[in-house]
Amino acid sequence: MNQSSVRAPAAARPAARAAAARRRHSTAAPRSSLASQQAATAAPVFHYTEIELQTGPGISVHNIMPQLRAEVARLGVAEGFVNVLSRHTTTAVCINEYETRLLDDIRQFLRRLAPPTDPYLHNDLHLREAPEGWPGGWEAWAQQEPENAHSHLLSLMLGNSETVPISGGELKTGVWQSVMLVELDGPRKRSVGVQIVGTAPPRAGGQQ
Amino acid sequence: MNQSSVRAPAAARPAARAAAARRRHSTAAPRSSLASQQAATAAPVFHYTEIELQTGPGISVHNIMPQLRAEVARLGVAEGFVNVLSRHTTTAVCINEYETRLLDDIRQFLRRLAPPTDPYLHNDLHLREAPEGWPGGWEAWAQQEPENAHSHLLSLMLGNSETVPISGGELKTGVWQSVMLVELDGPRKRSVGVQIVGTAPPRAGGQQ
Amino acid sequence: MNQSSVRAPAAARPAARAAAARRRHSTAAPRSSLASQQAATAAPVFHYTEIELQTGPGISVHNIMPQLRAEVARLGVAEGFVNVLSRHTTTAVCINEYETRLLDDIRQFLRRLAPPTDPYLHNDLHLREAPEGWPGGWEAWAQQEPENAHSHLLSLMLGNSETVPISGGELKTGVWQSVMLVELDGPRKRSVGVQIVGTAPPRAGGQQ
Numbered sequence: 234m235n236q237s238s239v240r241a242p243a244a245a246r247p248a249a250r251a252a253a254a255r256r257r258h259s260t261a262a263p264r265s266s267l268a269s270q271q272a273a274t275a276a277p278v279f280h281y282t283e284i285e286l287q288t289g290p291g292i293s294v295h296n297i298m299p300q301l302r303a304e305v306a307r308l309g310v311a312e313g314f315v316n317v318l319s320r321h322t323t324t325a326v327c328i329n330e331y332e333t334r335l336l337d338d339i340r341q342f343l344r345r346l347a348p349p350t351d352p353y354l355h356n357d358l359h360l361r362e363a364p365e366g367w368p369g370g371w372e373a374w375a376q377q378e379p380e381n382a383h384s385h386l387l388s389l390m391l392g393n394s395e396t397v398p399i400s401g402g403e404l405k406t407g408v409w410q411s412v413m414l415v416e417l418d419g420p421r422k423r424s425v426g427v428q429i430v431g432t433a434p435p436r437a438g439g440q441q
Numbered sequence: 442m443n444q445s446s447v448r449a450p451a452a453a454r455p456a457a458r459a460a461a462a463r464r465r466h467s468t469a470a471p472r473s474s475l476a477s478q479q480a481a482t483a484a485p486v487f488h489y490t491e492i493e494l495q496t497g498p499g500i501s502v503h504n505i506m507p508q509l510r511a512e513v514a515r516l517g518v519a520e521g522f523v524n525v526l527s528r529h530t531t532t533a534v535c536i537n538e539y540e541t542r543l544l545d546d547i548r549q550f551l552r553r554l555a556p557p558t559d560p561y562l563h564n565d566l567h568l569r570e571a572p573e574g575w576p577g578g579w580e581a582w583a584q585q586e587p588e589n590a591h592s593h594l595l596s597l598m599l600g601n602s603e604t605v606p607i608s609g610g611e612l613k614t615g616v617w618q619s620v621m622l623v624e625l626d627g628p629r630k631r632s633v634g635v636q637i638v639g640t641a642p643p644r645a646g647g648q649q
Numbered sequence: 650m651n652q653s654s655v656r657a658p659a660a661a662r663p664a665a666r667a668a669a670a671r672r673r674h675s676t677a678a679p680r681s682s683l684a685s686q687q688a689a690t691a692a693p694v695f696h697y698t699e700i701e702l703q704t705g706p707g708i709s710v711h712n713i714m715p716q717l718r719a720e721v722a723r724l725g726v727a728e729g730f731v732n733v734l735s736r737h738t739t740t741a742v743c744i745n746e747y748e749t750r751l752l753d754d755i756r757q758f759l760r761r762l763a764p765p766t767d768p769y770l771h772n773d774l775h776l777r778e779a780p781e782g783w784p785g786g787w788e789a790w791a792q793q794e795p796e797n798a799h800s801h802l803l804s805l806m807l808g809n810s811e812t813v814p815i816s817g818g819e820l821k822t823g824v825w826q827s828v829m830l831v832e833l834d835g836p837r838k839r840s841v842g843v844q845i846v847g848t849a850p851p852r853a854g855g856q857q
Contacts, residue, residue, distance in 0.1 A: 276484050276692050279728035279847060281816035312487035314524060314636060316730060316812045320823035322746040328601040329593055330530040334562035334569060342555065342594050347758065354750035361750060385751055386758050393744040393826075394811045395602045396524045398636035400489035405634045407528035410601075426821045428730060428814035431487060484692050520695035522732060522844060536809040537801055538738040542770035542777060550763065550802050603810045604732045606844035608697035613842045615736035618809075639695060 277432050280308055283320070283424040288416035292340045292387075296331040297425060298404075298411040304429060305399055313399045313431015315412075320426050323384035323418035325391030331411040343387050343417070353382030384418035391415055399431055485640050488516055491528070491632040496624035500548045500595075504539040505633060506612075506619040512637060513607055521607045521639015523620075528634050531592035531626035533599030539619040551595050551625070561590030592626035599623055607639055693848050696724055699736070699840040704832035708756045708803075712747040713841060714820075714827040720845060721815055729815045729847015731828075736842050739800035739834035741807030747827040759803050759833070769798030800834035807831055815847055 284300050301315055319326040329335075354360075363374035395412060398405045406412070414425050492508050509523055527534040537543075563569075571582035603620060606613045614620070622633050700716050717731055735742040745751075771777075779790035811828060814821045822828070830841050 276848075277487075279693075279730075279816075281728070281814050281821065312489070314487075314638070316814060318813060318821060319744070320821070320826065322744075322823070322825045327597050328527070328530075329597050332563060332569075334565065335590060335593055338561045338563050338590050338594065339597065353754045355748060355754050357750065361748075382751060382754050385745055386754065389743050389745045389755065390598060390806060392600045392808045392811070394813065395600070396604055396812055397526060397602065398489050398524060398634055400487075400636070405489065405526060405528070405636075407530070407632075409530045410528065424823075426814050428816070428821075430730070432484075485695075520697070522695075522846070535805050536735070536738075537805050540771060540777075542773065543798060543801055546769045546771050546798050546802065547805065598806060600808045603808070604812055605734060605810065606697050606732060606842050608695075608844070613697065613734060613736070613844075615738070615840075617738045618736065640692075 275432050277313060277430055278308065278310070280304075280310075280429045282427050284427055286414060286423045286425065288324075288414075288419035288421055288423055290420050291416075291418075292343055293416045293419055294331070294336045294339060295414045295416065296411045297414055298331075298406075301397075301404060301412060301427065304427065305402070305404060308429055308431075309402075309433040310399055310429055310431035311402045311434045313429060314396055315399060315404065316394060316396045316426075316428045316430070317412055318426035318428075319388070319393040319414065320424050321388075321421075323381055323388055323416075324393075324423055325388045325415040325417065326393055326395050326425070327391055327413050327415055328395055328397075328406065328410050329413065330409045331413060339415075346390070347383040347386045349381075349383045351383065353380075355382035355385065356380040379418060381418045387415075387417045391417075399429075483640050485521060485638055486516065486518070488512075488518075488637045490635050492635055494622060494631045494633065496532075496622075496627035496629055496631055498628050499624075499626075500551055501624045501627055502539070502544045502547060503622045503624065504619045505622055506539075506614075509605075509620060509635065510612060512635065513610070513612060516637055516639075517610075517641040518607055518637055518639035519610045519642045521637060522604055523607060523612065524602060524604045524634075524636045524638070525620055526634035526636075527596065527601040527622065528632050529596075529629075531589055531596055531624075532601075532631055532633075533596045533623040533625065534601055534603050534633070535599055535621050535623055536603055536605075536614065536618050537621065538617045539621060547623075554598070555591040555594045557589075557591045559591065561588075561594075563590035563593065564588040587626060589626040595623075595625045599625075607637075691848050693729060693846055694724065694726070696720075696845045698843050700843055702830060702839045702841065704740075704830075704835035704837055704839055706836050707832075707834075708759055709832045709835055710747070710752045710755060711830040711832065712827045713830055714747075714822075717813075717828060717843065718820060720843065721818070721820060724845055724847075725818075725849040726815055726845055726847035727818045727850045729845060730812055731815060731820065732810060732812045732842075732844045732846070733828055734842035734844075735804070735809040735830065736840050737804075737837075739797055739804055739832075740809075740839055740841075741804045741831040741833065742809055742811050742841070743807055743829050743831055744811055744813075744822065744826050745829065746825045747829060755831075762806070763799040763802045765796075765799045767799065769796075771798035771801065772796040795834060797834040803831075803833045807833075815845075 284297055286295055288295060317326050358375045358378055363371040367374045492505055494503055496503060525534050566583045566586055571579040575582045700713055702711055704711060733742050774791045774794055779787040783790045813828065
């Protein structure tokens with residue numbers, strides 16, 4: 234998948250909200266039964282890929298909803314789910330609203346929660362050992378090792394995986410929700426693990 | 442599923458604890474192998490539904506364990522899992538003990554963590570744009586838009602999806618655990634996404 | 650699975666990082682397609698087991714990565730995922746770096762976030778009722794009930810399940826990530842729910 238650090242265009246939200254309201258008021262039972270029947274006809278596909286991102290400095294939030302939607306559509310998965318994994322110890326995967334000013338609130342809130350200027354044991358590089366066999370030994374390791382204990386703590390608090398159901402070919406997030414990678418020690422090149430599991434409806438007139 | 446805002450009746454906990462203790466001391470290996478064999482005989486079902494709730498004012502906690510258990514029993518899933526998704530940017534899905542006084546501790550803890558009275562950029566509605574095409578334009582949008590940045594931040598911290606295994610037809614949560622929707626900006630009508638994935642044992646004397 | 654309270658030996662990390670870098674620079678598309686094809690040939694296995702641990706006093710962190718890797722290898726799952734569930738109301742499941750000094754930062758951070766010495770309603774045992782039918786009644790219940798509201802709050806914040814994809818037979822966590830049980834009210838005997846879902850490649854020359 235392509236690198237992605239740009240913000241997604243704002244969706245036509247009132248229309249989406251109206252559509253969501255319509256769906257919410259329809260009776261759930263018949264739709265569920267149909268989905269179950271279709272899903273029972275074939276073994277599910279397990280599809281794993283990684284989204285690569287160039288993140289911003291310090292704390293930054295990256296909307297990966299467009300990539301997730303594109304991948305679900307490309308695979309044609311009708312019933313299933315997407316599991317999204319933060320693959321770094323100083324990033325997190327979250328779901329919330331991708332609104333410009335809220336992103337600044339998130340940054341400020343997280344900085345207050347675990348200030349980078351607080352004392353942390355993990356940041357005393359001179360008291361830590363380099364991993365065994367590090368090329369160049371301790372000096373080389375210490376030179377490239379960031380003082381980022383606060384980023385680890387925030388990653389721990391925010392969480393590192395979220396799972397979102399797919400039904401009727403659509404991710405079932407709410408109208409205002411986006412799946413986002415939260416960078417806590419940028420800028421860096423990062424990869425997000427994305428696994429899509431599910432079944433596609435049989436194609437008309439041929440093998441699946 | 443029915444609307445649900447009432448608290449679930451307290452389970453007969455000592456009995457449940459005793460049963461759990463018995464299960465824990467049985468040897469795990471044979472049960473696992475059996476489960477694997479059964480599961481391999483059929484393609485799994487993907488079943489998606491939404492639980493609708495009327496939440497309480499401000500921060501409130503809603504136990505959805507009874508609905509999850511009922512749905513697993515109704516589908517007859519023996520081996521699989523339930524994925525529960527918060528579908529709003531100011532709700533969260535959590536697992537903990539549903540105990541009356543602890544629910545008050547949760548409310549007070551969360552209010553201290555992100556006080557509604559703190560300044561937040563997301564709450565400066567006059568500096569934000571209405572979503573494109575909003576009926577009635579900016580004035581109509583601003584009138585209905587709550588000042589709830591603190592609720593977004595708490596949703597981000599608490600997390601929005603949890604996945605619970607099903608084995609032997611039972612949700613494998615611990616004796617004192619309940620899956621709960623945490624409302625952070627109520628009261629509102631909310632929906633929780635519930636996906637059950639798994640296989641049912643073959644029915645005696647007939648097709649599945 | 651065996652009891653496990655010891656720390657895992659540090660992996661040969663530079664080698665792992667180099668291997669990860671190689672994987673990251675290979676083109677993703679062919680690998681993904683192959684995985685999808687293999688996965689479509691058989692119904693997936695659902696395998697549930699529990700890891701039992703003796704935890705440390707107060708807050709302690711337990712790396713369960715070695716057990717997860719062993720179980721994935723034992724089952725021979727090539728494409729799928731592992732779901733890990735904290736099965737207690739005062740434990741949590743997290744993903745981060747298992748580094749000695751960082752573990753101390755985590756303990757100190759969590760104690761500041763929800764100090765055990767703060768007042769909590771859940772800790773007023775004299776104002777709570779014993780669960781119905783508790784052997785020995787209220788007195789017996791109160792005697793064994795810990796004052797651990799702070800542990801519940803931390804469990805709520807840290808989260809109770811994480812899901813990690815398996816692809817090509819490997820857990821897709823990043824090089825420095827470990828799945829960890831966080832004990833928030835130890836020492837105790839604890840169990841962690843582990844569900845592995847996925848498909849194994851067909852074995853050469855025989856039935857699967």
